[in-house]
Amino acid sequence: MFRTFNRCSTWLVDHPAIVTILILILSGIALLGYTVPEQIRDWFKPAPVVEKQSNPSKLKLIRQAPPDVDPISLTDAHTILVVDSDEFFTTEGIKALRAIVEKIESLDYVRSVFWLDDVPNLNIFGLREPIVPNERASEKRLMAAKEKAIAHPLVGGQLLSEDGRTLLLMVKFDWFYVDDDEDCTTGLKQVAQQVAEEYPDVNFSFMTTGHIPTYLTAIRTHNANKVKYQVIGYGMILLMAVILFRGISAVIIVALAPMFGVFLTMGVIQFFDFQNNPFNDVVLPVLLSLVGFTDGVHLMVQIRRHRAAGLSGRDAARRGVQEVGLACALTSLTTAIGFGSLSLAHHETVREFGYSCVIGVILTFVAVITVIPLACRTWLGRSIHVGHNKGIIDRHLGRISVVIDLVLTRTKLISSLGIGITVVLILISSTLRPDERRANMLPEGSEAALALNHMDKALGGLEHSRIQVTWNDNVESDSPEVLIAISKIDDLLQQEPLIGHPISIRNILGALPGEGDPEERMSMLDLLPPPLKRAFYTPEQHRADVSFHVQDLGIARYGPTFTRIEEGLTAINAEHPDFQFSLTGSAVWRWRNLYQIVVDLATSLGSAAIIIFIVLAFAFQSLRLGLISIIPNMFPLAVTGTYLVFTGQALEVVSVCAFTVCLGIAVDDTIHFLTRFREEQLNVENDHEAIHRAFTGVGTALIMTTIVLVAGFSTVVFSDMRDQRIFAIMSGLTISSALFGDLVFLPALLAQYAKRSQVPAIQEPEQAPIQPVEGSLVSE
Incomplete structure (x- = not known):
């Protein structure tokens, strides 16, 4: 191996013209990657496969498709404008809120804003009872409206915090008119702040969150760091x-x-x-x-x-x-x-x-x-x-x-220490446990990270997961057993302190006037507005959902919680064998794959x-x-793993x-x-x-x-x-400890265990004749 490699490497040194050509060829290939990578990728893409269209008459429809109804969604928003204030349910506060929403909806790139005023009416007689009353309402009427809003299943813990101090405006965009990324974050906030300044008697503060602001914050910081730390790193190296x-x-x-x-x-x-x-x-x-x-x-x-x-x-x-x-x-x-x-x-x-x-x-x-x-x-x-x-x-x-002299005089002791310390540190490192937080992808102190933390405290988390309930054809979709099963799931979730504000058809039916058995309550579903009814219930597909909030505390914290929920679902399934219960959602997926x-x-x-x-x-x-x-290669990794354990860090991607x-x-x-x-x-x-x-x-x-x-x-x-x-x-800790391992433990191990009989007759590298260089000590 030595001899073959030496010949190849010295051949490169002896043929500078060929090496120059090789460098130019590689540079040309790289330049193609910088300029026309898509065209090069297209050369290697397989031809698209044309699929034969199936005969619609031969397709078997399992269940009837749901009617064309756009159900209410508490999660379907591109950006969430988080508003904090103690004065939402005041005369000036209501004026300011409605003015802010009106101004945002007037923006050409905003498709819609969903907030308290858009929540459907739960009055079974169809009489309009707005959650946000008229600004001319009395103070007593305003306080009553606040209590009613917090008690509303689609508002309290969903669009309004239970203390009434945090309110959400769910904004969706028309991407055709979005000209700048800032329109989706700071642009919205600036518009809201400008309108709020017209009402000096109210004190509103604004933050933006949601998947669009989170993504843009991560990308913006990433691009800034890409240039900044490369320049600093290269400068430090030089x-x-x-x-x-x-x-x-x-x-x-x-x-x-x-x-x-x-x-x-x-x-x-x-x-x-x-x-x-x-x-x-x-x-x-x-x-x-x-x-x-x-x-x-x-x-x-x-x-x-x-x-x-x-x-x-x-x-x-x-x-x-x-x-x-x-x-x-x-x-x-x-x-x-x-x-x-x-x-x-x-x-x-x-x-x-x-x-x-x-x-x-x-x-x-x-x-x-x-x-x-x-x-x-x-x-x-x-x-x-x-x-x-x-x-x-x-x-x-x-x-x-002096270090090597000391090592060589105590080879047995130092080699034993090296092996022993490495084993101990590996055992300590093995106690690391995996975890993952969404906030880790955001810069600390950024508005997106602060808003995420605020949502955890005010509304039980920004992220939603759900329990999907399905039933077979033995159960009618309007059967009282559906509501009974869902009620048991809701009770199960209510027992978990880390689960925030579960919502399902049980909560909606519970907000309707009157009391009664599940048979009577299920019959009242037909009285609900279709967008509200189908938000958590799709009878044509034999399906219902129970949604809940998840905080960004580290998904490992939810391990015992999700385990107990799954055990509870198993027990409920034993009581209702015609039903299937599935715990799902992004948080659940991350928990299931955490061990990965x-x-x-x-x-x-x-x-x-x-x-x-x-x-x-x-x-x-x-x-x-x-x-x-x-040993010298495992030692630095064990040192780093031990550092993570002692500093309370988790094992992450x-x-x-x-x-x-x-x-x-x-x-x-x-x-x-x-x-x-x-x-x-x-x-x-x-x-x-x-x-x-x-x-x-x-x-x-x-x-x-x-x-x-x-x-x-x-x-x-x-x-x-x-x-x-x-x-x-x-990286810095590992590389530093690797030097220690190679200059202390490795020499001791070699002196103690590398026997002379183990040395094969390797071809000694070819030596070039020494030719004096003008001005060198040899030529003199």
Whole structure:
């Protein structure tokens, strides 16, 4: 393997013209991705399949279709305008509300506004009794109207909070007239505020929420962070590189490779339509920059060393590629495996991120192995050795060498500690439990996040779920048993403190005057307005719904609640065998799939770890070295998992991504150390001396890349997006602890368990003859 790779890599160094052509071809492909990705994707789309139309006469209609009635919906709104005030049911408050609604409805892009005045009449005699009375009503009449509104099943806890201080305006848009995203959020709020200012005696405050404001807030923040943190991250990387290298030419060359890799990746992934993934736009470029910069640093450290020793640019590049090129290839392979394991996840965003990372790592490695040697042969490479041995790490590495001396004198103790601590931390990390909150996708302090929290407190949550009730043909749709079953479900939900304001036909019938048995109450359904009757009841389909609110407390909090509800539904089903009860809705779906986060993490980490172990054992031709590498690679992940446990964090989708990405990055240092150790074992007789020389040989690059990686990820810690902060903190902590594991635990494990008899006769890398360079110490 060494010999084959050396020949291929040195061939690239010896043929700069071919490498230049390859770079231009790759650049052209990426440019197509930036300019015409849709046309390229269309080339690979299969021809549409023309389906044969079925004969309508042969279709069997199971049940009669419901009549053409538009039922009332308490959830079907593009944007919800949340109004807070203590003065809704005052003369001036009613005037202001009606003026606000009238002004909003007059906007050309607003299709409708559903609010208290639009709630259907529950008077069975058809007499109009408005929920919001005339503004000329007396104070006593206004207070009575407030109490009646809160008691109304479609108002209290649905459109008006139980304390009467929070009111909802459900707005739907005509998208043909929407010119700006701001019209759907701040535009509405500004219109409402302008109208409210005309009524100085009332104090209204406004917020917007709903799926449109939430989506726009996430996208707006994502786009802002995409540019902001890439610029900051790249700037931090270059700054740290200048400080560490103490030579501008070397920094420029090293920076060119990851820049080219990111350019290629962001163009190519557009062929697969992955560019709108939130992780791809913000995290992926910084991540690939750091991965490419890491390999570039290892390569540049060796090339600078040989240039300072007197080799020409060509020979220094050849020698550098021979010495660390295979290690860079292995790190890229294992990193791609780590990232690629994300493709096994069930979450589409995570899968796309995994695919994009694999593409990016491959293209970034190609960029490193081609751009850096090529640039070293140009005028840029003439002075790359300037500043060699003057960097901060180079000058102080001798002091750090005390660490390796201490480790090698206590190998048994330190190796045992490494194994023991890793096992303990893994056990602690195993106590992590999955969870998910919708607010995590929003920047903290944003109006959308604040409104979501306010809806939890005022109305029991913004999100709705439901219990779907169906019955077979043995039960008539107007049978009293329907109402009996629904009443039992309603009683079941009322017992749960986390379930907010259940509503069904039971609540609506209960608001009608009079009392009676279910037989009498069911007959009153025909007296209700069709839009109200069919909001929760569709007799033609033998179906009814019981809807309820869910708070954004973390879906794991609802696990026991949903479990008890399902157990209760099973008991009710035993009493009503002709019925079927189904707990459904977005919150229920997220709860059912919550365990999948753990499965995805176990699948991703497990498959990646096994494949990486096999690759390392094969590459180093030693099963023992493959086993030894497990500890320094699992230790940083266990440290990060323990940090999440002690800080009260949950296992989330972003954690799955971070853990898997960190495994791919953490193994890089291990590979570089092991590669150098195997090479030194061929040159010296003593294993301790081989470990010491490997430490001093790669220590500079390991410490330098760790500092750069941590500095790069630290820039994202200041993001206002929680997921991005968690990703950055986990990455920085993992990479830092990986350095400790590779410089402390790995040498001890090698000294204790890597036997000399395990070293095969590997072909030593071909050495280029030293040719003095004009102005070097050798030529002098």
